[in-house]
Amino acid sequence: MAAVAAALTGLAAGCGSGDESDLVNGKRLFTGEGRCGNCHVLARAGTRSSIGPSLDAAFGQSRSDGLSARTVAEVVYDQILNPRENSVMPKDLVTGQDARDVAAYVAQAAGGSGPDEGGVAERGAPDATAAEGRALFLGKGCGGCHILSDAKTGASVGPQLNDLRNAGTVKGQQLTDYLRQAILDPDANLVPGFPGKLMPSDYRKKLTDSELDSLIAYLVQVGGK
Numbered sequence: 001m002a003a004v005a006a007a008l009t010g011l012a013a014g015c016g017s018g019d020e021s022d023l024v025n026g027k028r029l030f031t032g033e034g035r036c037g038n039c040h041v042l043a044r045a046g047t048r049s050s051i052g053p054s055l056d057a058a059f060g061q062s063r064s065d066g067l068s069a070r071t072v073a074e075v076v077y078d079q080i081l082n083p084r085e086n087s088v089m090p091k092d093l094v095t096g097q098d099a100r101d102v103a104a105y106v107a108q109a110a111g112g113s114g115p116d117e118g119g120v121a122e123r124g125a126p127d128a129t130a131a132e133g134r135a136l137f138l139g140k141g142c143g144g145c146h147i148l149s150d151a152k153t154g155a156s157v158g159p160q161l162n163d164l165r166n167a168g169t170v171k172g173q174q175l176t177d178y179l180r181q182a183i184l185d186p187d188a189n190l191v192p193g194f195p196g197k198l199m200p201s202d203y204r205k206k207l208t209d210s211e212l213d214s215l216i217a218y219l220v221q222v223g224g225k
Helices: 002-011 023-031 055-064 069-081 096-109 118-122 128-139 175-184 209-223
Strands: none
Touching: 023 096, 023 118, 055 069, 055 096, 069 096, 128 209, 175 209
16 A cells, blocks of 8 residues: 555656546456456456455545546556566556556546446446456466466466366266365376376365355356356
Protein backbone atom coordinates (compact mmCIF):
# COMPACT_ATOMS: atom_id res chain seq x y z
CA MET A 1 0.00 0.00 0.00
CA ALA A 2 2.94 2.34 0.69
CA ALA A 3 4.21 1.76 -2.85
CA VAL A 4 0.76 2.55 -4.22
CA ALA A 5 0.58 5.77 -2.21
CA ALA A 6 4.02 6.84 -3.43
CA ALA A 7 3.06 6.15 -7.03
CA LEU A 8 -0.16 8.09 -6.65
CA THR A 9 1.73 11.06 -5.24
CA GLY A 10 4.17 10.98 -8.13
CA LEU A 11 1.41 10.88 -10.72
CA ALA A 12 -1.08 13.23 -9.10
CA ALA A 13 -0.10 16.03 -11.44
CA GLY A 14 -2.04 14.13 -14.11
CA CYS A 15 0.26 12.42 -16.58
CA GLY A 16 -1.26 10.10 -19.17
CA SER A 17 -1.15 8.75 -22.67
CA GLY A 18 -4.21 10.65 -23.86
CA ASP A 19 -5.56 7.63 -25.71
CA GLU A 20 -9.12 6.36 -25.62
CA SER A 21 -9.28 3.11 -23.66
CA ASP A 22 -11.80 0.33 -24.26
CA LEU A 23 -13.43 -0.48 -20.91
CA VAL A 24 -15.26 -3.50 -22.29
CA ASN A 25 -12.00 -5.00 -23.49
CA GLY A 26 -10.37 -4.06 -20.16
CA LYS A 27 -13.02 -5.94 -18.18
CA ARG A 28 -12.86 -8.89 -20.59
CA LEU A 29 -9.13 -9.20 -20.06
CA PHE A 30 -9.33 -8.57 -16.31
CA THR A 31 -11.91 -11.30 -15.73
CA GLY A 32 -10.74 -13.72 -18.41
CA GLU A 33 -7.65 -14.35 -20.45
CA GLY A 34 -5.62 -11.59 -18.79
CA ARG A 35 -6.04 -13.53 -15.51
CA CYS A 36 -5.93 -10.39 -13.30
CA GLY A 37 -9.11 -11.46 -11.52
CA ASN A 38 -7.45 -14.72 -10.46
CA CYS A 39 -5.47 -12.81 -7.86
CA HIS A 40 -7.26 -9.54 -7.04
CA VAL A 41 -10.49 -8.47 -5.35
CA LEU A 42 -12.49 -6.10 -7.55
CA ALA A 43 -16.15 -6.08 -6.58
CA ARG A 44 -17.54 -4.69 -9.81
CA ALA A 45 -15.73 -7.38 -11.80
CA GLY A 46 -17.02 -10.09 -9.44
CA THR A 47 -13.53 -11.30 -8.52
CA ARG A 48 -12.68 -12.25 -4.95
CA SER A 49 -9.24 -13.85 -4.82
CA SER A 50 -6.90 -12.55 -2.11
CA ILE A 51 -3.60 -13.80 -3.57
CA GLY A 52 -2.74 -10.22 -4.53
CA PRO A 53 -3.85 -6.87 -3.08
CA SER A 54 -7.50 -5.88 -3.13
CA LEU A 55 -7.83 -3.25 -5.84
CA ASP A 56 -10.93 -1.85 -4.15
CA ALA A 57 -8.91 -1.25 -0.98
CA ALA A 58 -5.84 0.02 -2.84
CA PHE A 59 -7.58 2.61 -5.00
CA GLY A 60 -11.12 3.07 -3.72
CA GLN A 61 -10.29 5.62 -1.05
CA SER A 62 -8.07 7.61 -3.41
CA ARG A 63 -10.93 7.86 -5.87
CA SER A 64 -13.28 8.95 -3.08
CA ASP A 65 -10.76 11.63 -2.12
CA GLY A 66 -10.95 13.06 -5.62
CA LEU A 67 -8.01 11.51 -7.43
CA SER A 68 -8.80 11.30 -11.13
CA ALA A 69 -9.47 7.99 -12.87
CA ARG A 70 -6.78 8.94 -15.38
CA THR A 71 -4.14 9.17 -12.68
CA VAL A 72 -5.17 5.87 -11.10
CA ALA A 73 -5.09 4.27 -14.55
CA GLU A 74 -1.51 5.43 -15.02
CA VAL A 75 -0.51 3.90 -11.67
CA VAL A 76 -2.16 0.57 -12.55
CA TYR A 77 -0.61 0.61 -16.02
CA ASP A 78 2.85 1.13 -14.53
CA GLN A 79 2.30 -1.73 -12.07
CA ILE A 80 1.19 -4.05 -14.87
CA LEU A 81 4.30 -3.29 -16.89
CA ASN A 82 6.66 -3.31 -13.91
CA PRO A 83 5.57 -5.82 -11.23
CA ARG A 84 7.55 -5.53 -8.03
CA GLU A 85 10.48 -7.90 -7.58
CA ASN A 86 9.54 -11.35 -6.19
CA SER A 87 5.86 -10.67 -6.86
CA VAL A 88 3.63 -13.59 -7.89
CA MET A 89 2.36 -11.32 -10.66
CA PRO A 90 4.05 -12.23 -13.96
CA LYS A 91 5.51 -9.63 -16.27
CA ASP A 92 3.78 -8.98 -19.60
CA LEU A 93 0.47 -10.38 -18.34
CA VAL A 94 -1.13 -7.93 -20.74
CA THR A 95 0.77 -5.46 -22.91
CA GLY A 96 0.31 -2.46 -25.15
CA GLN A 97 -3.22 -1.14 -25.58
CA ASP A 98 -4.62 -4.19 -23.75
CA ALA A 99 -2.67 -3.15 -20.65
CA ARG A 100 -4.06 0.38 -20.93
CA ASP A 101 -7.58 -1.00 -21.30
CA VAL A 102 -7.21 -3.11 -18.15
CA ALA A 103 -5.75 -0.15 -16.25
CA ALA A 104 -8.61 2.09 -17.34
CA TYR A 105 -11.21 -0.47 -16.29
CA VAL A 106 -9.62 -0.93 -12.86
CA ALA A 107 -9.45 2.85 -12.44
CA GLN A 108 -13.17 3.31 -13.04
CA ALA A 109 -14.26 0.18 -11.15
CA ALA A 110 -12.09 0.20 -8.00
CA GLY A 111 -14.13 1.13 -4.97
CA GLY A 112 -17.11 2.00 -7.16
CA SER A 113 -20.63 1.69 -5.81
CA GLY A 114 -23.21 -0.22 -7.79
CA PRO A 115 -22.65 -2.41 -10.84
CA ASP A 116 -20.95 -1.59 -14.13
CA GLU A 117 -23.15 0.07 -16.72
CA GLY A 118 -23.83 -0.25 -20.43
CA GLY A 119 -21.66 -2.52 -22.53
CA VAL A 120 -19.23 -3.00 -19.65
CA ALA A 121 -22.00 -4.53 -17.53
CA GLU A 122 -22.77 -7.03 -20.29
CA ARG A 123 -19.30 -8.48 -19.90
CA GLY A 124 -20.13 -10.91 -17.12
CA ALA A 125 -18.05 -11.99 -14.14
CA PRO A 126 -16.14 -15.29 -14.38
CA ASP A 127 -17.66 -18.47 -13.06
CA ALA A 128 -16.94 -18.41 -9.31
CA THR A 129 -15.65 -21.98 -9.17
CA ALA A 130 -13.36 -21.47 -12.13
CA ALA A 131 -12.05 -18.14 -10.85
CA GLU A 132 -11.23 -19.44 -7.36
CA GLY A 133 -9.81 -22.74 -8.59
CA ARG A 134 -7.68 -21.07 -11.24
CA ALA A 135 -6.34 -18.61 -8.66
CA LEU A 136 -5.36 -21.49 -6.37
CA PHE A 137 -3.80 -23.43 -9.25
CA LEU A 138 -1.61 -20.46 -10.12
CA GLY A 139 -1.04 -19.16 -6.61
CA LYS A 140 -0.02 -22.48 -5.07
CA GLY A 141 2.57 -23.21 -7.73
CA CYS A 142 0.74 -25.93 -9.70
CA GLY A 143 1.21 -24.04 -12.95
CA GLY A 144 4.98 -24.25 -12.55
CA CYS A 145 4.86 -27.98 -13.27
CA HIS A 146 1.70 -28.77 -15.23
CA ILE A 147 0.22 -27.93 -18.63
CA LEU A 148 -3.33 -26.62 -18.26
CA SER A 149 -4.71 -24.64 -21.17
CA ASP A 150 -7.43 -22.89 -19.15
CA ALA A 151 -4.79 -21.45 -16.82
CA LYS A 152 -2.41 -20.75 -19.73
CA THR A 153 0.42 -22.76 -18.15
CA GLY A 154 2.84 -24.78 -20.27
CA ALA A 155 5.33 -26.46 -17.94
CA SER A 156 5.81 -30.18 -18.52
CA VAL A 157 7.64 -31.15 -15.33
CA GLY A 158 4.56 -33.10 -14.24
CA PRO A 159 1.66 -34.68 -16.14
CA GLN A 160 -0.51 -32.49 -18.36
CA LEU A 161 -3.97 -31.81 -16.96
CA ASN A 162 -5.98 -30.98 -20.07
CA ASP A 163 -7.42 -34.49 -20.45
CA LEU A 164 -8.09 -35.90 -17.00
CA ARG A 165 -10.44 -38.49 -18.45
CA ASN A 166 -7.27 -40.41 -19.34
CA ALA A 167 -5.42 -39.62 -16.13
CA GLY A 168 -4.83 -43.24 -15.18
CA THR A 169 -7.28 -43.34 -12.29
CA VAL A 170 -7.38 -46.45 -10.16
CA LYS A 171 -10.11 -48.80 -11.38
CA GLY A 172 -13.45 -47.85 -9.85
CA GLN A 173 -12.12 -44.58 -8.42
CA GLN A 174 -13.97 -41.33 -9.06
CA LEU A 175 -11.97 -38.55 -10.71
CA THR A 176 -12.43 -36.27 -7.70
CA ASP A 177 -11.05 -38.96 -5.38
CA TYR A 178 -8.17 -39.61 -7.75
CA LEU A 179 -7.23 -35.92 -7.82
CA ARG A 180 -7.51 -35.61 -4.05
CA GLN A 181 -5.12 -38.52 -3.61
CA ALA A 182 -2.79 -37.19 -6.32
CA ILE A 183 -2.55 -33.85 -4.53
CA LEU A 184 -2.24 -35.11 -0.95
CA ASP A 185 -0.29 -38.32 -1.59
CA PRO A 186 1.34 -37.80 -5.00
CA ASP A 187 3.44 -40.98 -4.98
CA ALA A 188 0.50 -43.29 -4.28
CA ASN A 189 -0.44 -43.75 -7.96
CA LEU A 190 2.31 -42.48 -10.25
CA VAL A 191 1.52 -41.54 -13.83
CA PRO A 192 3.66 -43.65 -16.21
CA GLY A 193 6.72 -41.78 -17.38
CA PHE A 194 7.00 -39.60 -14.26
CA PRO A 195 9.22 -40.54 -11.30
CA GLY A 196 8.29 -40.47 -7.64
CA LYS A 197 9.32 -37.69 -5.25
CA LEU A 198 8.65 -35.16 -8.00
CA MET A 199 5.61 -33.37 -6.59
CA PRO A 200 5.71 -31.84 -3.09
CA SER A 201 3.84 -33.92 -0.54
CA ASP A 202 2.90 -31.10 1.86
CA TYR A 203 -0.24 -29.76 0.20
CA ARG A 204 -2.27 -30.90 3.19
CA LYS A 205 -0.54 -28.03 5.01
CA LYS A 206 -0.68 -25.59 2.09
CA LEU A 207 -4.40 -25.97 1.36
CA THR A 208 -7.42 -25.73 3.62
CA ASP A 209 -10.18 -28.30 3.09
CA SER A 210 -12.24 -25.66 1.31
CA GLU A 211 -9.36 -24.65 -0.96
CA LEU A 212 -8.67 -28.29 -1.80
CA ASP A 213 -12.31 -28.80 -2.76
CA SER A 214 -12.25 -25.67 -4.94
CA LEU A 215 -9.03 -26.69 -6.68
CA ILE A 216 -10.34 -30.19 -7.42
CA ALA A 217 -13.67 -28.84 -8.67
CA TYR A 218 -11.81 -26.50 -11.01
CA LEU A 219 -9.58 -29.25 -12.40
CA VAL A 220 -12.58 -31.48 -13.03
CA GLN A 221 -14.45 -28.60 -14.66
CA VAL A 222 -11.71 -27.64 -17.12
CA GLY A 223 -9.82 -30.91 -17.55
CA GLY A 224 -12.32 -33.65 -16.96
CA LYS A 225 -14.79 -32.98 -19.75
